[in-house]
Amino acid sequence: MSYLLVRELKRSKYRLLGLVGQGQFGRVYCASHRKTGRLVALKELDKYRFPTHKFLRELRFLLSLQHANIVTCHALEHTPTGRYLVMDYCEGGTLRGLMEEEIQLHPVQCLKLTVDVLLGLDHAHSRGIVHCDIKPENILLTLQADGWTARVSDFGIAHLHQESLGDASGNTGSPAYMAPERFYGQYSVKSDLYAVGIMLFELLAGHRPFSGVPAAMMSAHLNQPVKIPATIPTALQAVILTALQKLPARRFQSAAQMVAAVQVAANAAQLELEQTWADSRLLRSPLTLPSSVCRSVQKDALQAEVQQLVTVPILTVATNPSTLAGGGLGEKHEQVYQVCRRYIGCRTYPGGFWAAGAVPLENEGRSSLASVRLPKAVKKLLVRSQGCFAMTQRSIYRFPIELFQQGVAQHTQMAQQHAASTIVPLQHAVPELVAEFSRDFLAAIDAQGRWMAVAVLEPDKVTSALGFWNLSQMQALKPGSRSSSSGSRSGSAIHSPCLTAPPFHLAIADSRYVVAFSHIVDQGTHSYITGVLLEIFTRRGDAVSAFSLPVPLRQVVDSETPYHIVALEPGHTHSVLLISLKPLKLLRIGVDIVPIFVASASWGYVLMAADGQIVLLDRCGRVTGRFAGPASPTAIAVLEPYGLLIATWGNGEGALYTIDLRQLDVGLVF
Numbered sequence: 262m263s264y265l266l267v268r269e270l271k272r273s274k275y276r277l278l279g280l281v282g283q284g285q286f287g288r289v290y291c292a293s294h295r296k297t298g299r300l301v302a303l304k305e306l307d308k309y310r311f312p313t314h315k316f317l318r319e320l321r322f323l324l325s326l327q328h329a330n331i332v333t334c335h336a337l338e339h340t341p342t343g344r345y346l347v348m349d350y351c352e353g354g355t356l357r358g359l360m361e362e363e364i365q366l367h368p369v370q371c372l373k374l375t376v377d378v379l380l381g382l383d384h385a386h387s388r389g390i391v392h393c394d395i396k397p398e399n400i401l402l403t404l405q406a407d408g409w410t411a412r413v414s415d416f417g418i419a420h421l422h423q424e425s426l427g428d429a430s431g432n433t434g435s436p437a438y439m440a441p442e443r444f445y446g447q448y449s450v451k452s453d454l455y456a457v458g459i460m461l462f463e464l465l466a467g468h469r470p471f472s473g474v475p476a477a478m479m480s481a482h483l484n485q486p487v488k489i490p491a492t493i494p495t496a497l498q499a500v501i502l503t504a505l506q507k508l509p510a511r512r513f514q515s516a517a518q519m520v521a522a523v524q525v526a527a528n529a530a531q532l533e534l535e536q537t538w539a540d541s542r543l544l545r546s547p548l549t550l551p552s553s554v555c556r557s558v559q560k561d562a563l564q565a566e567v568q569q570l571v572t573v574p575i576l577t578v579a580t581n582p583s584t585l586a587g588g589g590l591g592e593k594h595e596q597v598y599q600v601c602r603r604y605i606g607c608r609t610y611p612g613g614f615w616a617a618g619a620v621p622l623e624n625e626g627r628s629s630l631a632s633v634r635l636p637k638a639v640k641k642l643l644v645r646s647q648g649c650f651a652m653t654q655r656s657i658y659r660f661p662i663e664l665f666q667q668g669v670a671q672h673t674q675m676a677q678q679h680a681a682s683t684i685v686p687l688q689h690a691v692p693e694l695v696a697e698f699s700r701d702f703l704a705a706i707d708a709q710g711r712w713m714a715v716a717v718l719e720p721d722k723v724t725s726a727l728g729f730w731n732l733s734q735m736q737a738l739k740p741g742s743r744s745s746s747s748g749s750r751s752g753s754a755i756h757s758p759c760l761t762a763p764p765f766h767l768a769i770a771d772s773r774y775v776v777a778f779s780h781i782v783d784q785g786t787h788s789y790i791t792g793v794l795l796e797i798f799t800r801r802g803d804a805v806s807a808f809s810l811p812v813p814l815r816q817v818v819d820s821e822t823p824y825h826i827v828a829l830e831p832g833h834t835h836s837v838l839l840i841s842l843k844p845l846k847l848l849r850i851g852v853d854i855v856p857i858f859v860a861s862a863s864w865g866y867v868l869m870a871a872d873g874q875i876v877l878l879d880r881c882g883r884v885t886g887r888f889a890g891p892a893s894p895t896a897i898a899v900l901e902p903y904g905l906l907i908a909t910w911g912n913g914e915g916a917l918y919t920i921d922l923r924q925l926d927v928g929l930v931f
């Protein structure tokens with residue numbers, strides 16, 4: 262990151278959060294406004310590479326365009342070292358980036374993005390501006406409650422309608438998206454609609470209609486008929502064919518006309534779209550066209566959803582194989598069910614599934630097995646080298662990690678020896694009470710298990726203070742005391758900062774920083790949650806930064822990778838949100854279960870539904886396995902690299918399960 266820019270910005274109203282990309286004319290940074298926490302993109306404009314006239318030209322276009330589907334420019338900042346544009350930050354990156362993710366986009370989402378682009382263009386066209394460079398690289402994305410929203414950016418080579426035709430700069434652009442007339446230096450609003458037609462083709466077909474070197478592409482755009490794959494519904498084929506007419510007069514006459522045609526075709530093709538999509542995995546959230554903006558969730562609805570997670574349905578576990586979800590869910594489920602049935606019912610222990618139940622199996626006349634008694638419902642499980650930390654409503658317990666490792670190791674050993682007829686008794690484990698609080702609390706433990714951040718929720722529910730613990734000595738660090746935890750610079754005093762709002766989650770960003778998440782409530786109604794405030798503190802309690810996310814969240818989990826978190830969103834029952842914090846990037850992945858818990862592993866993510874269904878995703882969000890675990894989970898965690906811990910609660914009893922994923926043939930690469 263440019264040292265000078267950082268120094269300048271230290272004195273400015275923005276705090277840099279990270280480098281986002283590099284364009285022809287300078288770098289783009291993600292920054293937050295120091296007072297409001299609003300995220301912005303700072304586009305550095307190198308004065309040598311971006312001559313003043315070009316720069317003023319783009320600024321003239323940008324400042325005149327204020328629309329939800331155009332990346333808004335707020336200001337121009339001058340520093341002694343340069344100048345930069347302050348723009349809306351688009352945390353979803355470019356449409357090109359989304360298309361390159363190996364997650365196929367739902368056709369309805371593709372149509373919505375196309376309509377978004379057309380609405381943005383309609384606004385620009387109504388002000389006499391032709392973009393002239395529409396392509397996925399110039400479409401940025403923001404994430405909202407109803408899915409991705411596309412915003413047109415980069416008006417660098419835009420032209421006014423009345424500017425002279427045949428202008429030498431008129432034929433600059435990207436040949437793959439250029440309308441035939443653009444190769445002759447001519448342009449009009451219909452040239453932009455042609456480019457949108459190519460993009461729509463590419464979104465639905467997965468490739469562009471013409472490819473090759475620029476000369477070949479020019480020839481194809483001018484002469485070659487467009488061949489549309491039969492997989493694209495007929496109604497939409499007609500829209501693409503009209504947009505890609507060689508003669509501008511035969512295309513849609515305005516962006517608004519094309520929006521109407523896309524909407525009619527989308528309705529006509531609804532059934533076909535669903536069928537096309539049936540075999541592939543996609544964003545299954547219902548989407549409407551055009552974007553009906555629903556940026557918030559009702560506070561009560563979120564509370565009810567969260568409540569549902571805590572008060573799980575009651576079922577007895579570990580003593581009765583029928584409580585382990587098994588039937589009707591495919592081969593893998595059946596496989597796990599069989600393993601459990603053999604383990605419990607026939608006194609065999611074939612490996613692959615190890616359970617420690619709160620009710621010892623001797624009660625049913627069976628041999629003794631290790632039993633982990635869970636005194637309370639576990640709300641959060643964290644696995645560190647020092648042990649497995651189980652957090653209940655007001656206490657933190659630590660189980661020796663060996664207990665679980667022993668369980669997994671024994672399965673493996675037994676599976677290898679084919680000694681499926683013996684039950685190996687495991688040690689009874691008594692969890693150690695690490696801390697007890699007089700009120701509800703949240704806690705996060707750093708990856709090395711050296712320190713812990715704790716927020717005890719105050720009764721007034723308006724404020725909460727953040728406290729820090731040295732876990733090697735198992736003690737809370739008092740505000741003003743000197744931190745002596747290993748790895749810290751000695752002599753730094755601990756603070757106990759007050760959080761802006763009561764948090765609903767604490768996460769560790771890396772070995773030095775903790776992030777507090779709190780809901781942002783609509784100031785007018787006080788009943789809608791519109792987003793999430795993230796406040797970042799050092800492990801000594803110094804406030805570092807704060808910024809807001811535009812989407813409400815209901816559950817957040819730290820990821821294996823620093824500055825990455827995984828979250829579930831209220832209202833988005835079939836998806837999981839991958840969040841990178843530095844710089845902010847959001848990726849929503851569609852899944853075909855309703856996850857209520859998510860855990861992160863070095864190889865990907867584990868999602869678990871209330872009925873025990875478990876889906877494993879790799880780091881790119883592809884499904885690598887699915888099977889059924891115990892029902893009524895209250896918390897899950899990964900026991901690296903191949904163990905999965907599941908806490909359940911029912912009938913006043915709790916249980917901790919360990920599943921050895923290697924035994925399940927789930928296609929994971931460890």
Ligand SMILES: Nc1ncnc2c1ncn2[C@@H]1O[C@H](COP(=O)(O)OP(=O)(O)OP(=O)(O)O)[C@@H](O)[C@H]1O
Pocket residue numbers: 281282283284285286287288289302304332348349350351352354355398399401414415417
């Ligand atoms: N407002 C923004 N919000 C988020 N990311 C942005 C924003 N603007 C740009 N970016 C990111 O920064 C990268 C560089 O953008 P920039 O517009 O400077 O260059 P470019 O798109 O490569 O084209 P050019 O240099 O020709 O204008 C983009 O690829 C995009 O990922």
